[in-house]
Amino acid sequence: MKKSICPPFPEKIPYTYSLHGEVRSDPYRWVHKKKSKAVRAYLEAENRYTDEMMKPSLDLQKRLFCEFLSRINENDESVPYQIEGFLYFSKTKKGKQYPILYRKRNAATRPKAILDLNVLSKGRSYxxxxxxxxxxxxxxxAYSIDFTGFxxxxxxxxSMSGKEEITLYHNRVRSFAWANDGRYLFVVLEDRAKRPFQVWRRDIETGKTSFIYEETDPLFSVSVARSRSGKYLFIHSSSSTTSEVLYVSGDDPLKGLRIFAKRRSCHEYYVEHGEAGFFVLTNKQAKNFRVMFVREEATQEKFWVDVISHQQDLVIDDIDVFKKHMVVEERFQGFSRLRVVDLKTLSSQEIPLPEHLCSVSGYHNEEYDCDEYLFEYESYVSPESVYAYHFDSRKTTLLKQDIVKKGYRQSQYATELIEVRLEDGSVVPVTIVYKRAMRGDHLSPMVLTAYGAYGIPNDPYFSSTRLSLLDRGVIFATAHVRGGGERGEVWHDQGKMLLKRHSFTDFIACAKHLIAAGYTGSDRLVIQGGSAGGLLVAAVTNMAPELFCGVLADVPFVDVVNTMLDETLPLTIGEFEEWGNPKLKPYYKYINSYSPYDNIVAQNYPAMLVQTSLNDSQVMYWEPVKYVARLRELxxxxxxxxxxxxxxAGHGGASGRYDFLREMAFEYAFILGVLGLET
Structure with missing residues (x-):
């Protein structure tokens, strides 16, 4: 990277406000004005500066892009799944940015393209x-589509023939589900803050819409889905700590809604329908969740009975109910696995998996009466695969594993699970992957990542692009810090609200452990995080900048106080239960103690690449923009x-697969440049 170019320094315009007896200054607030010519000019100046600084890496970016491209099968086809006797699958074609959805009557018939995003997106950048x-x-x-990134x-x-298409709603659509007659479509719409809050029923024949339900509590969001059995439509209303389910007959969608079980604070439950009644995944007296059953005649809590009891060392993440079986996604010692329950005998069988450190989840399992369960599996070293588990024979069949071209051999790479013990007795797992031939006894360059928020687990996954780091001797590591969901709600609770700093101190402890154990050194350790993970890496960079030589912060949530004060923004109110409400003084004091934008000081910082998207609806572009401006100043x-x-683009960056690979080449060029591995 070039070193002698002068970066842009944005204008500082005084802006102050008082909160809890303190005067707060936000001199870069003017960049909130998205339509302002001055704002756009400044953003374009930043991009020009970044392009100029990265110009020496252009050849490396091209090489990386060619490496990425050489490993993927550009002409690919997904595993078919069945709906009403038709097989549905997608294809990618060389040179096309997006997959194409197909269907066919059976394996012997010719497939027909029914939805081509390449055609729909013509002339659009996203x-x-x-x-x-x-x-x-x-x-x-029925399908939903976004051309904005917001x-x-x-x-x-x-129509399946493609000859007819109408727009039912022009914006604000979140989820939707059909009644069984195919005439009525239930649709969830968003409010101005993008909270899904209303359910409408649309008559497809007449175009008439009828109001069905509105969630008035701004902490709660609404979704709608049809049960796999088809017998019911469920409206699910939930905050991050409490939920409630309403339902209506799939055969008689004009009937009124019924409440499954009245909401009560901190009770979460989710409902699936089976042959004999309802199966309920609930945290009722069960921090790690349990599965209960209730008959259709009376669904109140007092009638619920245990099917799978609560266990202290086992977390239940989800259930899928079929006519004769139930599949349970569970988490043991921090990592996911699958269990199949025979609903007649209630006997269960764990589905054997090739590795413990993996990601596993259901594929498309749309049919209620079926004899097999399709699931996706991957790990740091195993490419994404789709398996079929046969309920009767209990055998597992590999249907497809993604091809990694250019001679990839799984045996050349190794994974490890490292446990980092903290002063308070907690143990934080760290998973790593590296190329065996490059490891040796020396200190290795490393990329350390984390997320640690919303109770979302950060499971090991395969990445063919990551091989370009591993093959250059870089170790890739993930710190499974508190705030995530690897060990259930207890792990989540210990890293949110007034305990959020645990996520940051966990990460620092993991970095120090990896350095002390001889895996890497502070002069060759790059950290990376996105969104809430971007908050994490920005916070720890303020706290311990000497530990890292580089930071990659993607769409980072860094202006926490100001964002959580603005209830007009998407996500703010709904996330009071994750971060706290700074209008309340104890939460303000705590959030202000770690909010990256508010804790930048005059000190040395690592090399940093901060990325955002102008149309991001989850982390507004101005957060990372103001963060960089204040960093430059101090x-x-x-x-x-x-x-x-x-x-x-929006929160996820470029939408097309080739554009995405170019973005990855840009990021990797920065990482390799910081690590001195450009050649």
Whole structure:
């Protein structure tokens, strides 16, 4: 990277406000004005500076992109899944950015393309497909699509022939589900803060819409889904700590809604329908969740009975109910596995998996009466695969494993689980992957990542692009810090609200352990995190900048106080139960103690690449922009500080697969440059 270019320094315009007896200054607040010519000019200046600084890496970026491309099968086809006697699958074609959805009557018939995002996105810089729901009778499909990056989905109805298509809603659509007659479509709409809050029923034949339900509590969001059995439509209303389910007959959708069980504070429950009644996944007297059963006649809590009891060392993440079996996604010692329950005998069988350190979850299992369960499996070293588990024979069959071209051999790479014991007695797992031939006894360059929020687990996954790091001797590591969901709600609770700093101190402890154990050194340790993980890496960079030589912060949530004060923004109110409400003084004091934007000081910082998207609806672009501006103002070193703004995309970056690979090549070029591995 170049060193002698002068970066842009944005104008400081005084802006102050008082909160809890303190005067707060936010001199870069003017960049909130998205439509301002001055804001756009500044963002473009930052991009020009970043491009100029990264210009020496252009050849490396091209090499990396070619490496990425050489490993993937550009002409690929997914595993088919069945709905109403048709097989559905997607294809990717060389040179095309997006997959194409196909269907066919059976394996011997010729497939027909029914939805091509490449055609739909023509002339647009961004396109994201939301949900797809096949109309009962299989004559049409409803799908949602966003062309903005702001998750502003419109809803369209399309005939399977492709000759007819109408737009049902032009924006604000979140989820939707069909009644069994295929005439009525239940649709969830968002409010101005993008909270899904209303359910409407649309008559497809007449176009008439009828109001069904509104969630008035701003902490709660709504979704709608049809049970796999088809007998019921469920409306699920939930905050991050409490939930409630309402339901209506799938055969008689004009009937009124019924409440399954009245909401009560801190009770979460989720419902699946089976042959004899309802199966309920609940945290009722069960921090790690349990599965209960209730008959259809009376669904109140007092009638619920245990099917799978609560266990202290086992977390139940999800259930899938079929006519004769139930599949349980559970988590043991921090990592996921699958268990199949025979609903007649209640005997259970764990599905054997190749590795303990893995990611596993259900694939498309749309049919209620079926004899097999499809699931996806991957690990740091095993490419994404789809298996079929046969309920009767209890045998597992590999249906497809992604091809990694260019001579990939799994045996050349190794994974490890490292346990880091903290002063308070907690043990934080760290998973790592590396190329065996490159490891040796020396200190290795390392990329250390984490997420640690919302109770979301950060399970090991395969990445063919990551091989470009591993093959250059880089160790890839993930710290499974508190705040995530690896060990259930207890692990989550210990890293949120007034315990959020645990996520940061856990990460620092993991970094120190990896250095002390001889895996890496502070002069060759790059850290990476996105969104809430971007908050984490930005916070620890303020707290212990000497531990790291580089930081990659993707769409980082860094202006926590100001964002959580603005209830007009998407996510703010709903996330009071994750971060706290700074309008309350104890939460303000605590959040202000770690909010990265508010804790930048005059000290040396590592080399940093901060990335955002102009149309991000989850972390507003101005957060990382203001963060970089204040860093430029206060930091005392001359290491690179780069801001990269995608002017067209949203929270997930580029939507097309080739554009995504180019973004990854840019990121890896920065990482390798910081590590001195450009050649």
């Amino acid at each position: 396109a994201s497909l939301g949900n797809i729901e096949i109309k009962p009778g299989s004559t049409h499909l 998750r502003d989905f419109e809803l369209r109805l399309r 930091k005392t070193d001359e290491r690179p500080l780069l801001l990269n703004v995608n002017m067209d």
